[in-house]
Amino acid sequence: MMRRILPHPMLSLLLTIVWLMLVNKVTLGNLILGGTLGILVPIITSAYWPDRAVISHPLRATSYVFLVMWDIVIANIEVARIILFKPNKNIRSRWVTVPLSLKSPEAITVLAGTITMTPGTVSTMLSADGAAILVHCLHTDDPDAVRDQIKTRYESRLKEIFE
Numbered sequence: 629m630m631r632r633i634l635p636h637p638m639l640s641l642l643l644t645i646v647w648l649m650l651v652n653k654v655t656l657g658n659l660i661l662g663g664t665l666g667i668l669v670p671i672i673t674s675a676y677w678p679d680r681a682v683i684s685h686p687l688r689a690t691s692y693v694f695l696v697m698w699d700i701v702i703a704n705i706e707v708a709r710i711i712l713f714k715p716n717k718n719i720r721s722r723w724v725t726v727p728l729s730l731k732s733p734e735a736i737t738v739l740a741g742t743i744t745m746t747p748g749t750v751s752t753m754l755s756a757d758g759a760a761i762l763v764h765c766l767h768t769d770d771p772d773a774v775r776d777q778i779k780t781r782y783e784s785r786l787k788e789i790f791e
Contacts, residue, residue, distance in 0.1 A: 632671075633667065633671075634667065634670070635670050635671060635674040635677075636670040636674065636677065638683070639666075639669075639670045640663075640666035640667055640669075640670050641666065642666075643662070643665055643666040643669055643670075644659075644662040644663050644665070644666035645662075646662075647661065647662030647665055647666070648662050681732060681733075681734035681735075681790060682790075683789055683790065684788075684789065684790070684791075685788060685789055688785065688788055688789050689789045691785075692785050692786070692789060695781070695785070696742050696745065696746070696782075699746050699781075700745060700746055700747065703746045703747040703748050703749075704747050706747075706748060707747040707748045707766060710748070710766060710767050714767070719766070719767050720767055720768060720769060721764065721765065721766055721767065722764075722765045722768050722771045722774070723762060723763070723764055723765075723771075724762075724763045724764075724765055724768075724771045724774050724775050724778075725760050725761075725762055725763075725775070726760060726761050726762075726763055726775050726778050726779065726783075727759060727760045727775075727779075728758065728759055728760055728761060728783065729779075729783065729787065730783060730786060730787060730790070730791070731758075731791065732790045732791055733758075734790060735786045735787065735789070735790035735791065736754065736758060736761070738786055738790075739751075739761070739778075739782055739783055739786055740754065740761060742782050743761070743763055743778065743782070747766075748765065748766040748767065749763055749764065749765050749766070749774070750763065750764045751763050752764055763775075763778065
C-alpha cells in the first residue's frame with residue numbers, strides 16, 4: 629500500500645523541497661501544495677521508471693553533493709582567473725576521453741551533469757556503448773590528469789553510491 633502512495637519517496641521529498649524553494653516562502657498552503665505535487669508526480673510517472681535506481685549509501689550521496697558544490701566554487705575561481713588574466717594564446721582547450729566503469733544509466737547521468745556543472749568542463753558526448761564520455765576542458769596542460777581526477781574524484785564515489 630505504501631509503495632503505491634509513495635513509489636519514489638526520495639523524489640517526493642525532493643519535489644516538495646524544490647517547490648518550497650521555487651515559491652520562496654514556507655507556508656502551510658505551500659507545504660500542502662508541494663507535498664501534493666511530491667506525491668502525485670511520482671505516482672503519474674512511476675510507469676516510466678520500471679527499473680528505479682537504488683541509492684545504496686544515502687550519506688555518501690549527501691557528501692557527494694557537498695563535494696560537487698565545493699568543486700563548483702573552486703572551479704568558478706579558477707575559470708575567472710583564466711578568463712581575466714590568461715591571454716587567449718596561452719589558453720589550451722582540450723578534448724578528454726574519460727573511460728567509464730559505471731554501468732548504471734543514472735550514475736552516468738549524474739557524472740555527466742557533475743562535469744557540466746563544474747565550470748571549465750563540459751560533458752559533450754557519451755559513446756554508443758556507454759563505455760566512455762567525451763569532455764571538453766577549457767584549459768589544461770595535462771589531459772590525463774583531468775581524466776584521472778574525474779575518475780577518482782567523481783566516478784569512484786558514484787560507483788559506491790549507485791552500484
